[in-house]
Amino acid sequence: MSxxxxxxxxxxxxxxxLKQLSDVIIENGLVTNITPVGExxxxxxxxxxxxxxxxxxxxxxxxxxxxxxxxxxxxxxGGISLVCTQPNSKPIIDTxxxxxxxxxxxxxxNNSQLLPxxxxxxxxxxxxLANMHSLxxxxxxxxxxxxxxxxxxxxxxxxxxxxxxxxxxxxxxAEDYDLSANGKMHEGPTANRLGLAGxxxxxxxxxxxxxxxxxxxxxxxxxxxxxxxxxxxEMIRSAQAEGLTVSADVAIANLMxxxxxxxxxxxTFHVQPPLRSEQDRQTLLAGVNDGILAICSNHQPKxxxxxxxxxxxxxAGMSILDSWLSMMLTLVQxxxxxxxxxxxxxxxxxxxxxxxxxxxxxxxxxxxxxxxTTTETCYSAEKLxxxxxxxxxxxxxxVGEVKLTMSGGREVFRA
Amino acid sequence: xTAIENLQLNAQGKxxxxxxxEGLNKNLLTEILDTAESFADVSEQNIKKFPLLRGKTxxxxxxxxxxxxxxxxxxxxxxxxxxVLSMNIATSATSKGESLLxxxxxxxxxQVDMFVVRHSLSGAAHFIAxxxxxxxxxxxxxxxxxxxxxxxxxxxxxxxxxxxxxxxxTVVIVGDILHSRVARSQIHALKTLGAKEIRVxxxxxxxxxEMADLGANIYYDMEQGLAGADVVIMxxxxxxxxxxxxxxxxxxxxxxxxxxxEKLKLANKxxxxxxxxxxxxxxxxxxxxADGEQSVILNQVSYGIAVRMAVMxxxxxxxxxxxxxxxxxxxxxxxxxxxxxxx
Numbered sequence: 001m002s003x004x005x006x007x008x009x010x011x012x013x014x015x016x017x018l019k020q021l022s023d024v025i026i027e028n029g030l031v032t033n034i035t036p037v038g039e040x041x042x043x044x045x046x047x048x049x050x051x052x053x054x055x056x057x058x059x060x061x062x063x064x065x066x067x068x069x070x071x072x073x074x075x076x077x078g079g080i081s082l083v084c085t086q087p088n089s090k091p092i093i094d095t096x097x098x099x100x101x102x103x104x105x106x107x108x109x110n111n112s113q114l115l116p117x118x119x120x121x122x123x124x125x126x127x128x129l130a131n132m133h134s135l136x137x138x139x140x141x142x143x144x145x146x147x148x149x150x151x152x153x154x155x156x157x158x159x160x161x162x163x164x165x166x167x168x169x170x171x172x173x174a175e176d177y178d179l180s181a182n183g184k185m186h187e188g189p190t191a192n193r194l195g196l197a198g199x200x201x202x203x204x205x206x207x208x209x210x211x212x213x214x215x216x217x218x219x220x221x222x223x224x225x226x227x228x229x230x231x232x233x234e235m236i237r238s239a240q241a242e243g244l245t246v247s248a249d250v251a252i253a254n255l256m257x258x259x260x261x262x263x264x265x266x267x268t269f270h271v272q273p274p275l276r277s278e279q280d281r282q283t284l285l286a287g288v289n290d291g292i293l294a295i296c297s298n299h300q301p302k303x304x305x306x307x308x309x310x311x312x313x314x315x316a317g318m319s320i321l322d323s324w325l326s327m328m329l330t331l332v333q334x335x336x337x338x339x340x341x342x343x344x345x346x347x348x349x350x351x352x353x354x355x356x357x358x359x360x361x362x363x364x365x366x367x368x369x370x371x372x373t374t375t376e377t378c379y380s381a382e383k384l385x386x387x388x389x390x391x392x393x394x395x396x397x398x399v400g401e402v403k404l405t406m407s408g409g410r411e412v413f414r415a
Numbered sequence: 416x417t418a419i420e421n422l423q424l425n426a427q428g429k430x431x432x433x434x435x436x437e438g439l440n441k442n443l444l445t446e447i448l449d450t451a452e453s454f455a456d457v458s459e460q461n462i463k464k465f466p467l468l469r470g471k472t473x474x475x476x477x478x479x480x481x482x483x484x485x486x487x488x489x490x491x492x493x494x495x496x497x498x499v500l501s502m503n504i505a506t507s508a509t510s511k512g513e514s515l516l517x518x519x520x521x522x523x524x525x526q527v528d529m530f531v532v533r534h535s536l537s538g539a540a541h542f543i544a545x546x547x548x549x550x551x552x553x554x555x556x557x558x559x560x561x562x563x564x565x566x567x568x569x570x571x572x573x574x575x576x577x578x579x580x581x582x583x584x585t586v587v588i589v590g591d592i593l594h595s596r597v598a599r600s601q602i603h604a605l606k607t608l609g610a611k612e613i614r615v616x617x618x619x620x621x622x623x624x625e626m627a628d629l630g631a632n633i634y635y636d637m638e639q640g641l642a643g644a645d646v647v648i649m650x651x652x653x654x655x656x657x658x659x660x661x662x663x664x665x666x667x668x669x670x671x672x673x674x675x676x677e678k679l680k681l682a683n684k685x686x687x688x689x690x691x692x693x694x695x696x697x698x699x700x701x702x703x704x705a706d707g708e709q710s711v712i713l714n715q716v717s718y719g720i721a722v723r724m725a726v727m728x729x730x731x732x733x734x735x736x737x738x739x740x741x742x743x744x745x746x747x748x749x750x751x752x753x754x755x756x757x758x
Contacts, residue, residue, distance in 0.1 A: 192625035193437070195537040195561030195596055265538030308516050308546075310536040312559070 001029030002366070002411045003044030006404075008037055009054035009370060014340045015348045015359035021051065026366045029409020034362060047414075049370050052403055055343045056359045057081025057112075057367035058325060059350035061171070061249050062225050063299035064146075064317070065114065066090060067387050068102065071301065072111035074321040074385035076412035079369035079402040080112050080297075083321075084354075087119040088146035094119035094130045096138035103139060112407045115354075117144040120159050120170060124148040129159060133166050141354050144171035144225065147272055151177060153210060160218035169355070171223045172211055174232065175273070179203035184312045186228075186259040186274040194265065196312060199274050201229045208232050212239050215246060223353050224248040226298055228273035230283025237292050247353045249345075250284045251298035252327050253318055253392065255337070257281075267307045267314035268392050271298070285331070289341050294349040297324045301388020319388030323379050325371060326398035333399050365409035375401040422544055424733075426740065431733035432544045432553040433726045435562040436603035444571070444607055447725050451572050454494075455721035467728045468497035471528040475501040476518075477556070478534040483692060483716065484556055484566075488531045491723035497529075519543055527551060529731060537561035537596075550738050552730040554723075560596050566691050567600035569722040571608060573715045574646055577687050582609035587640050587682075588631075589616040589672055590650030590699055593623055593661075597691045598650060606630045616640035617672060620661040637672050644682040648689045649674050652699045665698050675701045679709065687711045 004026045011022040011034070023040045025033040033040055058080040065071040065085040075083050085102065087093035093102065093116050106114035118135030120143045122128045132143055143163070150156050163170045180203035185191050187198025204227065212235065215222050224236065227248050236248045253271050258278050261269045269275060287293040300317025307314050320327070328346060331337035351358035360368055378397045381389040405413040423438060425431045430443065454465075473492045477485055485501060492499040504518060513521075515534075522530070529552040532540045537559030544553040557563040574581050586605055592598045592615045605613050606629070613631045615622055622633055634640030641647065656662050679688065688700075688710045696702045705712060 189625045189628040192623050193599070193629060195559050195599060197560075265541050305514065305516075309514065310534070310539040310542040310558075312536045312538070313515070 001409045002406065003027050004411065005040070005044060005046050006054065006370065007046060007048050008051055009049035010051050011054045011360070012340065012343060013056055013359045014344055015056070016361060018360070022054070024054065024360065024368075026406070026409070029365050031360055031362050031364055031366050034360065047370075047404060049403065052370050052372040054360075054368060054370050056347040057369050057405060057407060058346045059354070060084060060297045060299070060321070060324070061223070061294055061350050061353065062086060062251075062296040063321065064088065064301070065299070066301075068105035068114060069109040069111070070385065070387050071299070071321060072106060072109050072114050075112040076405050076407065077385055077402060078321045078323070079325045079371055079405050080321065081367035081369070081405065081407040082113045082115060084115045084117050084141070086144060086146040087117050088124055088148060092119055092124055093117065094122055094124070094135075096131075096134050099135060099138040099140055110410070111412050112405065115141050117142050117171060119143065120145040121150060121155070126150040126152065126155065129162060132159075132162055132168055136166060136168050141356075142169040142171050142223070145173070147173050147175065149175070149177045153214070156211065157214050157218065160214055160220040160222070164218050164220040167221070169221045169223060169353070171225050173225050174204045174208035174211060174227060176203045176207040179206060183274070184270065185262050186276045188259055188277055190259045190262055194262065194311075196262070201231060201276070204229050204273065205231050205235065208235055212244065212246065215239075215244055216242075221245045226251045226254070226273050226296065227293070228254050228276050228280065228284075230280040233283050233287035233292060237287070240292070247294065247349070248292070249294035249296040249350075250288065252295055252320060252324060253298065255281060255285055255288065255295065255331060256327055257392065262311070265311045267309065267311050268318065268390060270311055270314050270316050271318055272316040285336050288345045289338055291341065291344055291349070293345060294353060295328065295345040297321055299324070299386070301386045302390045303387070304389065307390050317390065319384065319386045319391045322384045322386050323391060323393050323398065325369070325402065326377055326379070326400040327393065329371075329373055329400040330398050366406040367408065368406050369402060370404040372401045372403055373399060377401050422541065425737040427736065429733040429736065430726065430729045431737055433564055433730050434540050434544055434553065434555045436564045436567055436600045436607065437562070439607070441607050441609070444568070444604060447568055447722070447729065448572055448575060450725035450729060451568070451718070451721040454724045455572070455718060463494050464496055465494060465724075466496045468492065468495040468731055471497045471731060472526065473497045473499050473529045473531065473727070474522055474527045475499065475531045475556075476504055476522065476533070477502065478504045478532070478539070479557070481533055481556070483719075484533065487716070487719040488554075488556060488723050491720050491727060494720070495724055495728060497727075515539070515542070516546060519546060523548060523551065529554065529727065531556050533557045535559055549741075550734055552734045554726060554730060557596055560594050560599070562600045563596040564600050565719070565723050565726060566597050567604040568726070569715055569719040570601055570648065570689060570691070571604050572718045572722055573689060573711055574687070576718070577711050577714070578645055581605060583611045584645040585612045585614070585643055586610050586646040586648065587614040587616055587634075587644045588648045588650065589637065589640070589674065591621045591652055591656060592617055592626060592650070593621045594653070595650050599629070601648065602626070602629045602631050614640050614644070618662070621656070637678060638681055641678060641681040644686050646687055646689065647674065647679065647682055649694075649700050651691065651693065652695060669698060673697075673699055673701060674704050676703050676707065679704055689715060692716065
């Protein structure tokens, strides 16, 4: 655990209503004092932030991680304190032994903390319930079926009832797999022009509507991962207004890109859920700015061969962890995302969803990141730490350079 | 869109690959038609061979079965004096688990100058064009639902020959628009070449409303759609559309959207009837119409050879001039380095 004094940091933590040039003292991994700059006596090692931005460490509600050491190192360099990894890894995380194996790899790697999400159904097959209680006991903060279908609504109801019984947070995706009909991109003018099978908006909203009704019936705590349609934002908003304990996130890709980026058949932009229309993107951004939606990375590192194929045959997914914060800062720079809402959507809200301490608080373990928002970072394949070079910003220079990342009181990255 | 455009053209704006109609301007499409016309004229005489592609190797890579398209591409290449090899990959390499990219790399190692590609995935020809060594031309012989540009150009040639021009004509396309790469390419070509109106006709299950974004007017009623048509293009209906729950039955489809002599009377008197083939008699078109006076279906097949000769010759020459320019530039910069000249 670190002893460290951060000086001259432009602290921004909307959860604690903190927004000032500050010094932050960390002792034995815990935040012990936050004062206006120059008013505290420094202890231990000193880190001068030179007025760079200090925000709570990012919490990623959804990533797909196989190589724990490398990917958590990418997370650390990317300013992410905590990463939830989906259960569709090899092996699938559906037993306590699988959970413990990931926990051990994460501890050994000593980078940003990795939290395994256990499977909702055995083998993610959507038929039989996984040992949900045992998975919770083993340390799963939430359970998910990744994007694997649970086609039977009765199974879904049983999952929710069982989760409500044991107060287990479940993470769901909204997709009716019959309606999405093996589509490859958003159904719209671009899909039609390119002759690619489309995934209609209704494939998401019909499934979301059904699941919201089941949540209302069962009273379980549920989070929707990676919604992609503007209309879904409104549905989540009204479900919350009705008092349902539901939350939702959107993948950063759906805030930055649209279906038109698929023009030219660029397989980099083959993702699930698909990139949708500009109108959807705008409504999703509004959902983030209104505090309704969290943002996740939906990080999916792929090897080169998986993407070197015609669009429909290429595997879906983008490598994001290295550039997640820079991508969000780019939205701030464009005036599309408020900086405070960036912090809210990628750090505060995710903590609330997971039921853990949010923000930079005295007495709590330090989860924080210092990022210089005035310098730029060029994202080349060689510079990405992630094994996946399938980044949508390859060759681009984006704003933001992470200087320091702390995860659970440990310093995991320093530039 | 711009990516497709740039990929198909060399720095001088000449064709170097032929992947889709989209992104090609009217002059270029007209050049293809004019070139094809010159080949068609000569093909009708006794001498059928030209030495334009002598010494060049062309490989037909057909990942999807096809008889006529492959045959016309083979004949086109032979008439341009190229060496041709036809591969039916549907039954060979990829079934052994070889990736598309590996298949291409292996074929390239055989010093091929041009690939003619047909594949069931949209964007396959585009993908291959991005991956091949510079200097190798790609001709798209149909990719998924995306494009079938040589078919569209032979259809344009057919319209031009039988109706005088494309400008000012009302062209209707009837049937399974959703799955049709032919329809998509035809719409782009008709629009670029100045057709007066393009209509697509079929039930909503087979006609995406986004076809309007491409510039086509949508008709669900065939009688209304045929009124005033100069050209009627019928599309083939695949049998699996019934099992995909897109249509109730062949019988009901024929009743609503099959072309009969009676329905054809609703179009202009001198309207021509076209079909990319192979036709399903009694499913989308009545035999009396397919074999009737207004049908130009067999003419389309013979123009197919001329059009394919034209795009092969043009793409090869586009590649050659690009390679020559690059060599020239390399030589110049080598000279500049040798003389220490900064310019």
